[in-house]
Amino acid sequence: MWQKNKPYLLLFPAIGTIVLLFFGGLFDGFLKSLGYFPALDQKDFNFTAYRELFRSSEFWESLILTLRVAFLSSLFAAVLGAIIAIFLFMMKESTNGSNSSIWYRLFQLPLTIPHLVGGYIIVLLFMQSGFLSRIATNLGFIETISEFPVLVNDSFGWGIILTYAWKEAPFISLMIYPVLSRIHSSWRDVSRVFGASRWNYVREIVIPVMMPAWTIATFIVFVFTFSAFEVPFLLGVTYPSTLPVYSYQLYTSGTLADRPEALAVNIILASFTVLLGLVVYAVNKRWNALKGWD
Amino acid sequence: MKNSIFLASAFLALTLSACSQDTNEQTAEETEQLLTSDWQTIADSATGQQVNMYMWGGSDNINRYIDEWVAPRLKKDHDVELNRVPMNDSQDIINQLVDEKFAGKSNGSMDIIWINGENFKTAKDNDLLWGSFSGQLPNFNDFIDKDAPEIANDFGEPVEGLEAPWGKAQFVFVHDEKKSQNPPKSMDELAEWVQENPGQFTYPALPDFTGSAFVRHVLYETTGGYEQYQQPAESISDLEKRLEPMWDYLNSIEPYLWRDGETYPESLAKQDQLYASGEIAITMSYDPALAASEVLKGRFPDSTRTFVLDGGTLSNTHFLSIPFNSSARAGAMVAINEMMSPEAQTAKLSPENWGDLSAIDLNLLSSEQQQAMNAVELGEATLSLAELENNRLPELSSDYIEIIEKGWLQHVAKE
Amino acid sequence: MKPQLFIKISLSLLVFLLMFLPFIPLILSSLSFGWQWPAIIPDSISFRAWDYVLFGSSGTWQAVGVSLLIALIVTIINILLAVPAANALVRNSFRGKWLMEAIIFAPIIIPPFVAVMGIHLTFLKLGLTETIVGVVLAHLSPTLPYMVRAIMISYQTLSVDWEDQARMLGAGPVSRFTLVVLPHLLPGIVAGASLSILISLSQYLITFIIGSGQVVTLSILLFPFISGGDPAIASAYSLLFAGMAIMTLFGLDVLLKKYYQQKKAVTNKG
Numbered sequence: 001m002w003q004k005n006k007p008y009l010l011l012f013p014a015i016g017t018i019v020l021l022f023f024g025g026l027f028d029g030f031l032k033s034l035g036y037f038p039a040l041d042q043k044d045f046n047f048t049a050y051r052e053l054f055r056s057s058e059f060w061e062s063l064i065l066t067l068r069v070a071f072l073s074s075l076f077a078a079v080l081g082a083i084i085a086i087f088l089f090m091m092k093e094s095t096n097g098s099n100s101s102i103w104y105r106l107f108q109l110p111l112t113i114p115h116l117v118g119g120y121i122i123v124l125l126f127m128q129s130g131f132l133s134r135i136a137t138n139l140g141f142i143e144t145i146s147e148f149p150v151l152v153n154d155s156f157g158w159g160i161i162l163t164y165a166w167k168e169a170p171f172i173s174l175m176i177y178p179v180l181s182r183i184h185s186s187w188r189d190v191s192r193v194f195g196a197s198r199w200n201y202v203r204e205i206v207i208p209v210m211m212p213a214w215t216i217a218t219f220i221v222f223v224f225t226f227s228a229f230e231v232p233f234l235l236g237v238t239y240p241s242t243l244p245v246y247s248y249q250l251y252t253s254g255t256l257a258d259r260p261e262a263l264a265v266n267i268i269l270a271s272f273t274v275l276l277g278l279v280v281y282a283v284n285k286r287w288n289a290l291k292g293w294d
Numbered sequence: 295m296k297n298s299i300f301l302a303s304a305f306l307a308l309t310l311s312a313c314s315q316d317t318n319e320q321t322a323e324e325t326e327q328l329l330t331s332d333w334q335t336i337a338d339s340a341t342g343q344q345v346n347m348y349m350w351g352g353s354d355n356i357n358r359y360i361d362e363w364v365a366p367r368l369k370k371d372h373d374v375e376l377n378r379v380p381m382n383d384s385q386d387i388i389n390q391l392v393d394e395k396f397a398g399k400s401n402g403s404m405d406i407i408w409i410n411g412e413n414f415k416t417a418k419d420n421d422l423l424w425g426s427f428s429g430q431l432p433n434f435n436d437f438i439d440k441d442a443p444e445i446a447n448d449f450g451e452p453v454e455g456l457e458a459p460w461g462k463a464q465f466v467f468v469h470d471e472k473k474s475q476n477p478p479k480s481m482d483e484l485a486e487w488v489q490e491n492p493g494q495f496t497y498p499a500l501p502d503f504t505g506s507a508f509v510r511h512v513l514y515e516t517t518g519g520y521e522q523y524q525q526p527a528e529s530i531s532d533l534e535k536r537l538e539p540m541w542d543y544l545n546s547i548e549p550y551l552w553r554d555g556e557t558y559p560e561s562l563a564k565q566d567q568l569y570a571s572g573e574i575a576i577t578m579s580y581d582p583a584l585a586a587s588e589v590l591k592g593r594f595p596d597s598t599r600t601f602v603l604d605g606g607t608l609s610n611t612h613f614l615s616i617p618f619n620s621s622a623r624a625g626a627m628v629a630i631n632e633m634m635s636p637e638a639q640t641a642k643l644s645p646e647n648w649g650d651l652s653a654i655d656l657n658l659l660s661s662e663q664q665q666a667m668n669a670v671e672l673g674e675a676t677l678s679l680a681e682l683e684n685n686r687l688p689e690l691s692s693d694y695i696e697i698i699e700k701g702w703l704q705h706v707a708k709e
Numbered sequence: 710m711k712p713q714l715f716i717k718i719s720l721s722l723l724v725f726l727l728m729f730l731p732f733i734p735l736i737l738s739s740l741s742f743g744w745q746w747p748a749i750i751p752d753s754i755s756f757r758a759w760d761y762v763l764f765g766s767s768g769t770w771q772a773v774g775v776s777l778l779i780a781l782i783v784t785i786i787n788i789l790l791a792v793p794a795a796n797a798l799v800r801n802s803f804r805g806k807w808l809m810e811a812i813i814f815a816p817i818i819i820p821p822f823v824a825v826m827g828i829h830l831t832f833l834k835l836g837l838t839e840t841i842v843g844v845v846l847a848h849l850s851p852t853l854p855y856m857v858r859a860i861m862i863s864y865q866t867l868s869v870d871w872e873d874q875a876r877m878l879g880a881g882p883v884s885r886f887t888l889v890v891l892p893h894l895l896p897g898i899v900a901g902a903s904l905s906i907l908i909s910l911s912q913y914l915i916t917f918i919i920g921s922g923q924v925v926t927l928s929i930l931l932f933p934f935i936s937g938g939d940p941a942i943a944s945a946y947s948l949l950f951a952g953m954a955i956m957t958l959f960g961l962d963v964l965l966k967k968y969y970q971q972k973k974a975v976t977n978k979g
Contacts, residue, residue, distance in 0.1 A: 111907075227819075238560060
């Protein structure tokens, strides 16, 4: 009896906390998104909030912006992160790991920077009168402020994308690097015996090995940027705003009447991320099965 | 398994609610007495209270004025502890009160809130404010011109004693004397100026407070004066048509704005950053002394000056109020009264502290107090109090503002 | 060796571009007094911002204290919840395991503010808003999954045999846990704690919604400045904020190393 129930008992405190605080909150929000406010004497369910949202162009533009920003951020972070990880790995290989851990640690620095600060750093660097524009002017590349491209508080979302590419690339390299470290140097020797070049070695061994960890890490970055509030709030524009910012604008509009819509945005956001999670989970599982790993 | 989770959740919820039952209820009678009893009684019951003041927290000048000038004096003279709570937006304050009202929270943490205009109207419409308290304050009775329209009304909304005036503001344009010798003094001149200097002008995206005020100047000048709008918006049947020249004007200057008008600065603060770094040549402010204090800080160039339009600029009053569920009402009244004193208002006027125009009527002050106030060095960038006074236009009520802000998104931003 | 040099140069360049360059404008801006475009270095230096942030009445130190206190409580609760959970997930296979994992890791995928906005009014009615307890509760779900994940990794390399051996040598459950299991889990716990602290420190939205202005953490204090307030002060606060996060993580790392050194010394003596 004890042996059978033991895992449940051990899990109970953690599960209870998440169910109560997290799923409780989701459920609470879901009810309110259906217009269920008992204290306001609204006890019937309706889909008015969802209908209103799907009808408003603001919502759709917001969704498109959010998808674009999340896609480009995770793409750039994935590429940059993989480059860092591969360089670190090669460094380790060629020096037999003596001082590679210092490099490894250096690249973790942006991870420790809070997102708010990261966003502000990007503002100072990339705004039209920012640090890079000053450098470009002094080097003679541009003459007036308006020649510098608009990269912060722009309607495309470049500022947000830059922040996440910078902040999350080290995260991705951190997720891949340990997997790469498991590649034995003997594999390298073998591949050399068979006449593989450095590039072939990277393409045939390094990239396939890191692929599963890479997709998962990129997916986490995608979901994170898709649902983040602080950086889009600071670096975005009023219209269109990303979904989390849009939800916040509705939530704090000063009237309870807008609440169901704000919470409906949240529920849509959450459903979307869960759906994505399931897709990636399934893809990854099949992939591993095909390659005979796992 | 399912049952045990459910039980545990129920248990946790119970313990949580048991821990949090705060039984710190003040009797309603006691607090309502504050609206009728004499000042000494109020001051006595304020002793030892802690007063939380919720206000925007993004200016070190204003923060310092409250923390280092007002708070120590309140502590010393009245044993009232003033605790400033930094907020990002005054709309967040109203939103929080809406929630507390909804949840029936009777012992709230907000004792003083800094509001005006739309936020005041929302608060008043939703019964978020405590009551008609300003008539109880000695400094209100002694130094404020109660019948002046900008004191009796807040953006067209009757104040009815629900809030007490703290300071006044007037819209000014800010420019760099070195870059533009002859600044435009009317909207027609501005349109010409913008075409001659593409990319050098913009205004904060609505619903930014200052951006919205700029658009109201356009309204007054392109549709024939403010007088026609001194009535509720509903009673003008052809309002939409009357607003058209304003949208036309804004769209006609749009291509010549900063970034070709594709986007507008998110907030005045961001626009000020653009001006500070030389990206644009003109900014604006609803605080006539702000430019001087920015020069003092080294953010704006020394050659920064302000100007008003020949047809006048908008002016309004900002207020302090007490929310419906404040737990330290007497303390809040004492604190607000202190902040309206001639000394506090004179200190507030000085650009070194804040540079905010005083809410009190100069004529009601003693000659010494008048001298002290006139002696405040406003800085070269600030216009004289007389020049500001002579170019004042009244504000619009918030029903218009709402129509304009919504319309701007449709007619200007989205197009 | 040519390729090694190439790798070294590329890495150094990456470090410079990604880790060093971004902080220069932040430092300059915090010290600037009127910094007109296109000057790369401000014309004159002023300590006004630092003076306000560090010594003024700004309440910075109190906010630092509140931020760290919340992060610490959150982390301790996380450890207590995560160790048994990780044990169950790694060492047992049982019915509904996937569901348990899905529940625990859901907050990584679903943004926590969704749950916080939903539960906000309920918290308000329970009197949990405006309290540190409420903010701690709000910070638990975004941090716990990372803690569980980190400890699970440690558990995966902990063989049941070691514990069995200890049992055969006569160790009771408590000493088995403190002498065998805990030391092995420690690196995972520290890694999880680092993440948990970091995530807790950088929350703005959920801290604001639940704390409602009364719980002033460093992010709450900093937000009005970086969303369009005074840039010099925003920069000084940003540096302080980043510094606080790095120092805390560095401190944890040092503690872990010290612990291992001490343990080594003890085993050497014995």
